Amino acid sequence: MEPRFNIWFEVDGEVATSCWRMRLLSAIDEQGSITAGAEAMGVPYRVAWQRVHEMEERMGMQLLDTQTGGPEGGGARLTDAGRDQVDRMLVFCDEADRAIREIYLRTF
Amino acid sequence: MEPRFNIWFEVDGEVATSCWRMRLLSAIDEQGSITAGAEAMGVPYRVAWQRVHEMEERMGMQLLDTQTGGPEGGGARLTDAGRDQVDRMLVFCDEADRAIREIYLRTF
DNA sequence: CAGGCGTAATGACAAGTCATCATAACGATG
DNA sequence: CATCGTTATGATGACTTGTCATTACGCCTG
Incomplete structure (x- = not known):
């Protein structure tokens, strides 16, 4: 059994x-x-946009600064709040991953 | 944001x-x-049976000892392997729950 | 020995979810 | 003002999941 979570x-x-x-x-x-x-990330644009939309709606904050039109056609950048969330969440995921893996090895 | 996982x-x-x-x-x-x-558990019988069936198939072991017919109509009991899995998994879930909650509080 | 009872087991269908395709809108640039 | 690559969104189809209905089972009772 593979220890995925x-x-x-x-x-x-x-x-x-x-x-x-x-x-x-x-x-x-x-x-x-x-x-x-x-x-x-290997997903169609529609899925990515939908995920971002859901996150912004459910977290109640703007995460991306998007721009449509322009010389490059547009683009998207993280807002300051978005960058803060990403940084913290990635740290959290990393630590949680390590902790769970350790508990798994200890228990099974 | 509610810290669920x-x-x-x-x-x-x-x-x-x-x-x-x-x-x-x-x-x-x-x-x-x-x-x-x-x-x-608040779910219809079909769902419960299906979950059990999936678990046994995907874990490759018999978890329940079921009996159909009989004085009480039948019933189901955990096998020894099943009880072992349940005990270990519940301990794992409890410890993982505590660890993640602690990391969450520390990170956010 | 036949019918009843409460259970396991499973087939069939509906509903909701999710991914994918297609299309419109945008705006600086040349 | 036509062009280009992007954001944004509508519509549809496929897949997953929950729910209803049915069958099978075996001891017990009359």
Whole structure:
């Protein structure tokens, strides 16, 4: 049996954020656009946009600063609040991952 | 934002076991039947049976000792292997719960 | 020995969820 | 003002999941 697990945070029973979603946000910021970030994560644009939309709605804050039109067609960057969330969440995911793995080895 | 999370174990990308499923097994064993255990967990019999079936298939071991017919109509009990799994998993879930909660408080 | 009872087991269908395709809107640039 | 790559969103189909209904089982009772 493979020791896999997922962790996410919920608000009102719906997924607000997760480790994967935060990595998606990070990829979008690195690539400079939702399109490129989605491709880097291996999901279609629609899915990436929907995830971002859900996160912003359920967390009640703006995470991406998007721009449509322009010389490059547009793009997306993390807001200051978004970057803070991503940084903290990635640290949390990393530590939680290590802790759970340790408990798993100790228990089984 | 509410600090909720779920943990489960996967095999080949499919959910093999989880804290809720192990509590279901425990309830079935306490009540003596899948029917009563399902009702205690607030899910229809079909769902409970399906979860048990999935677990046994994906973990590759028999978890319940079921009996159909008889004076009471039948019933279900945990096998020795099943009880061992339930006990270990519940301990794991409890410790993981505490560890993640502690990391959450420290990070956010 | 046949019918009844409460359970396990499973087939079939409905509903809700989720991914994918397709399309419109945008705006600086040349 | 046409172009380009992006954001944004509508619509549809596939898949998953919960729910209803049915069958099988075996001891017990009359």
